[in-house]
Amino acid sequence: MSVPLKSIERTTDVAAVMSGLGRSARAVARTLALAPPKQKDQALRAMARALRADAETLLKANAEDVAEARAAGMSAAFIDRLLLDPARIETMAQGIEVVAALNDPVGQITESWSRPNGLIIERVRVPLGVVGIIYESRPNVTADAGALCLKSGNAAILRGGSDSLRSSRAIVAALGRGLHEAGLPETAIQLVPTRDRTAVGMMLAGLDGNIDVLVPRGGKDLVARVQAEARVPVFAHLEGVCHVYVDKAATLDMAKAIVLNAKMRRTGVCGAAETLLVDRAGAPRHLQPLVAMLLDAGCEVRGDPETQSVDSRVQPATEDDWKTEYLDAVIAVKVVDGIDAAIAHIERYGSHHTDAIVTEDKANAEKFLREVDSAIVLHNASTQFADGGEFGFGAEIGIATGRLHARGPVGVDQLTTFKYRVHGTGQIRP
Amino acid sequence: MSVPLKSIERTTDVAAVMSGLGRSARAVARTLALAPPKQKDQALRAMARALRADAETLLKANAEDVAEARAAGMSAAFIDRLLLDPARIETMAQGIEVVAALNDPVGQITESWSRPNGLIIERVRVPLGVVGIIYESRPNVTADAGALCLKSGNAAILRGGSDSLRSSRAIVAALGRGLHEAGLPETAIQLVPTRDRTAVGMMLAGLDGNIDVLVPRGGKDLVARVQAEARVPVFAHLEGVCHVYVDKAATLDMAKAIVLNAKMRRTGVCGAAETLLVDRAGAPRHLQPLVAMLLDAGCEVRGDPETQSVDSRVQPATEDDWKTEYLDAVIAVKVVDGIDAAIAHIERYGSHHTDAIVTEDKANAEKFLREVDSAIVLHNASTQFADGGEFGFGAEIGIATGRLHARGPVGVDQLTTFKYRVHGTGQIRP
Numbered sequence: 001m002s003v004p005l006k007s008i009e010r011t012t013d014v015a016a017v018m019s020g021l022g023r024s025a026r027a028v029a030r031t032l033a034l035a036p037p038k039q040k041d042q043a044l045r046a047m048a049r050a051l052r053a054d055a056e057t058l059l060k061a062n063a064e065d066v067a068e069a070r071a072a073g074m075s076a077a078f079i080d081r082l083l084l085d086p087a088r089i090e091t092m093a094q095g096i097e098v099v100a101a102l103n104d105p106v107g108q109i110t111e112s113w114s115r116p117n118g119l120i121i122e123r124v125r126v127p128l129g130v131v132g133i134i135y136e137s138r139p140n141v142t143a144d145a146g147a148l149c150l151k152s153g154n155a156a157i158l159r160g161g162s163d164s165l166r167s168s169r170a171i172v173a174a175l176g177r178g179l180h181e182a183g184l185p186e187t188a189i190q191l192v193p194t195r196d197r198t199a200v201g202m203m204l205a206g207l208d209g210n211i212d213v214l215v216p217r218g219g220k221d222l223v224a225r226v227q228a229e230a231r232v233p234v235f236a237h238l239e240g241v242c243h244v245y246v247d248k249a250a251t252l253d254m255a256k257a258i259v260l261n262a263k264m265r266r267t268g269v270c271g272a273a274e275t276l277l278v279d280r281a282g283a284p285r286h287l288q289p290l291v292a293m294l295l296d297a298g299c300e301v302r303g304d305p306e307t308q309s310v311d312s313r314v315q316p317a318t319e320d321d322w323k324t325e326y327l328d329a330v331i332a333v334k335v336v337d338g339i340d341a342a343i344a345h346i347e348r349y350g351s352h353h354t355d356a357i358v359t360e361d362k363a364n365a366e367k368f369l370r371e372v373d374s375a376i377v378l379h380n381a382s383t384q385f386a387d388g389g390e391f392g393f394g395a396e397i398g399i400a401t402g403r404l405h406a407r408g409p410v411g412v413d414q415l416t417t418f419k420y421r422v423h424g425t426g427q428i429r430p
Numbered sequence: 431m432s433v434p435l436k437s438i439e440r441t442t443d444v445a446a447v448m449s450g451l452g453r454s455a456r457a458v459a460r461t462l463a464l465a466p467p468k469q470k471d472q473a474l475r476a477m478a479r480a481l482r483a484d485a486e487t488l489l490k491a492n493a494e495d496v497a498e499a500r501a502a503g504m505s506a507a508f509i510d511r512l513l514l515d516p517a518r519i520e521t522m523a524q525g526i527e528v529v530a531a532l533n534d535p536v537g538q539i540t541e542s543w544s545r546p547n548g549l550i551i552e553r554v555r556v557p558l559g560v561v562g563i564i565y566e567s568r569p570n571v572t573a574d575a576g577a578l579c580l581k582s583g584n585a586a587i588l589r590g591g592s593d594s595l596r597s598s599r600a601i602v603a604a605l606g607r608g609l610h611e612a613g614l615p616e617t618a619i620q621l622v623p624t625r626d627r628t629a630v631g632m633m634l635a636g637l638d639g640n641i642d643v644l645v646p647r648g649g650k651d652l653v654a655r656v657q658a659e660a661r662v663p664v665f666a667h668l669e670g671v672c673h674v675y676v677d678k679a680a681t682l683d684m685a686k687a688i689v690l691n692a693k694m695r696r697t698g699v700c701g702a703a704e705t706l707l708v709d710r711a712g713a714p715r716h717l718q719p720l721v722a723m724l725l726d727a728g729c730e731v732r733g734d735p736e737t738q739s740v741d742s743r744v745q746p747a748t749e750d751d752w753k754t755e756y757l758d759a760v761i762a763v764k765v766v767d768g769i770d771a772a773i774a775h776i777e778r779y780g781s782h783h784t785d786a787i788v789t790e791d792k793a794n795a796e797k798f799l800r801e802v803d804s805a806i807v808l809h810n811a812s813t814q815f816a817d818g819g820e821f822g823f824g825a826e827i828g829i830a831t832g833r834l835h836a837r838g839p840v841g842v843d844q845l846t847t848f849k850y851r852v853h854g855t856g857q858i859r860p
Binding site (some may be wrong): 034035037100106112115119121129130212213233254258260261262265347369370371373374375376377378379380381383384385387390391392403404405406408415417418419420421422423424425426427428429 | 860
């Protein structure tokens with residue numbers, strides 16, 4: 001028997017509901033900010049247990065979401081993202097336990113110094129306050145984002161995709177039981193309880209100052225809308241047009257390994273390479289083997305005339321290809337006149353996300369790392385390392401390409417701000 | 431002979447001029463980001479020299495601004511802020527030399543760690559990009575802000591008060607000569623060349639993505655407008671409703687010294703105390719002497735009934751007094767029931783700027799520093815230490831109470847962001 005979703009759609013006043021969520025979040029933010037690490041970790045472990053215990057309820061709610069999405073003719077890929085199964089529920093629970101085991105960022109002293117007058121100044125991490133997360137119909141984001149916000153002492157307001165509302169509601173109910181069990185307020189993690197789209201607009205406006213930062217998780221359209229309309233800071237990346245530049249001083253074996261991994265390990269992640277730049281001076285040795293390797297691996301190659309000349313399977317690249325994030329087994333390849341031209345290409349067409357150089361030339365490596373203005377720049381490593389887990393952050397809520405506050409993988413440390421604590425012995429200012 | 435200001439007002443298309451400023455700033459941002467520290471410091475010292483060499487020109491331009499402001503009936507305080515004299519020009523020049531002597535933040539490695547797979551990850555400071563500064567008719571801000579932006583590798587777009595346009599123009603011309611002498615582009619520091627107020631609106635909109643952060647410097651109206659309308663991040667504080675809480679375990683001598691300094695050293699700075707909270711348990715010893723001291727020092731005291739009872743000169747405080755930033759020799763005084771009530775008062779009425787506790791009780795000090803959610807919290811020290819110079823930052827462009835990126839004094843380090851540099855030896859992601 002299907003839960004009649006209409007019952008939670010009856011809300012005649014979405015504005016009142018949303019503004020209530022904002023006030024509730026702000027009201028508990030202080031409790032969360034001051035909660036002892038142990039209590040937060042107890043809550044996280046209890047949340048994981050509650051998810052496992054509720055597996056049946058979760059699967060039932062999810063089955064209803066899936067049935068509705070199927071009936072609405074959603075794509076197989078969409079259904080796959082929406083689908084929960086016992087293994088995925090276990091993965092969610094384990095993900096929360098990973099977050100519980102991370103170092104607590106709140107209260108960490110990141111800098112400390114003393115002044116000639118004897119004042120001791122400390123810079124200490126404190127939570128941001130209230131984090132709003134807007135995502136699509138991937139129920140697991142509900143658990144991931146809620147756990148990361150709690151660990152970093154923030155209240156969370158979650159707005160998941162409409163098609164996953166029943167699933168998300170069941171997950172948030174389980175998380176709430178975990179919070180309650182540890183003596184923390186259930187309103188620490190709140191779900192927007194309506195499919196009404198005006199709710200998103202209210203979150204973008206910041207819920208009367210009750211959202212401190214927004215994190216959109218999902219496709220380009222969602223992120224673009226949030227970036228364009230949000231009146232509060234946003235941690236996000238619109239796209240990852242990532243480059244691998246193979247310098248003339250690269251070894252072919254390393255270049256092949258890195259290019260293949262950067263492009264083909266997983267083509268749908270934001271750190272996947274989309275453009276290969278080959279130094280003209282090394283092209284006679286590097287270009288044909290790299291292109292053939294990619295083609296043989298099932299990757300479509302769109303190249304400039306020089307690249308087309310080394311393999312008949314290469315398609316011609318257009319101007320658009322240099323700025324396209326394929327997120328697929330397609331790569332654009334261009335021969336460039338050395339490192340300066342490579343950097344100029346990346347600055348012109350890239351998205352300031354993640355870019356790599358392959359070279360044995362130390363000076364060129366340093367130049368690339370210094371001059372490419374991206375959140376992550378790598379020397380002799382795959383762009384697919386653009387990931388909070390790979391950085392050692394344990395988990396991430398996303399990757400940011402904005403310049404302010406958070407940049408690169410956004411883990412629990414990046415979900416905090418700081419304050420200055422000054423210890424005196426009666427100092428007054430002259 | 432007066433320079434006909436109309437000549438720079440003829441601009442029929444302010445939008446075109448402003449968008450040109452934005453493009454020019456973005457175009458040089460990369461050069462500035464990559465400029466060697468030595469070259470920037472040469473430019474700064476040359477800028478200081480140029481200001482001194484141009485003293486006569488500056489004074490003449492300023493005299494015209496002042497004459498016009500006088501004719502327009504501006505207040506004496508306004509004229510004083512606008513006025514340049516040889517000593518103030520020398521102070522500006524020395525201020526730039528202080529900035530030249532600071533450590534260069536760009537390229538500093540603030541964190542570095544290695545991963546089990548051998549990757550070495552560094553977090554490195556890089557400039558923000560383009561900083562827009564909107565300020566009132568204080569010509570010296572032109573030099574201060576320009577110098578801080580250059581030191582931190584950022585391009586600056588300056589919009590000073592209309593009444594100081596001639597003065598600011600003369601200052602920017604001198605700064606430009608200094609930049610040129612060191613081989614840096616003069617467009618590193620640009621002045622909005624028009625009094626047209628629509629220019630400010632365009633800056634608030636971010637000049638087509640060509641301003642990365644805005645810093646308003648001036649009165650509450652200006653800051654409030656920038657905070658309300660800006661579509662880009664803002665580093666600012668709207669007001670400093672700063673508190674001193676005198677705990678029962680405070681020594682009277684220290685409490686007197688800190689309260690007097692926090693309130694009366696300079697009443698017009700944002701770190702000046704506006705409210706004194708006295709622990710009821712210590713009030714019999716502390717309240718009367720503190721209140722008498724303030725009154726004797728020429729400070730008006732507005733108190734709750736208990737405070738009124740200790741001295742007939744105390745005026746009654748209204749609800750509004752608890753949230754007022756007087757910026758004057760006036761203080762609100764309240765007796766509170768211990769540290770929890772003090773913290774609750776500060777969280778309710780304060781502006782999250784700077785707050786201090788005076789106590790010999792270590793546990794209470796720690797509690798206050800932990801629980802008061804302000805950019806700066808102090809134990810046994812005056813709130814007037816809320817200042818970049820006093821923090822050891824050398825100079826500041828302002829104080830921020832926002833939670834994102836910069837908080838507290840904003841010095842050259844806070845005018846940078848970061849990127850991750852990853853050093854590999856051929857690592858690919860499994």
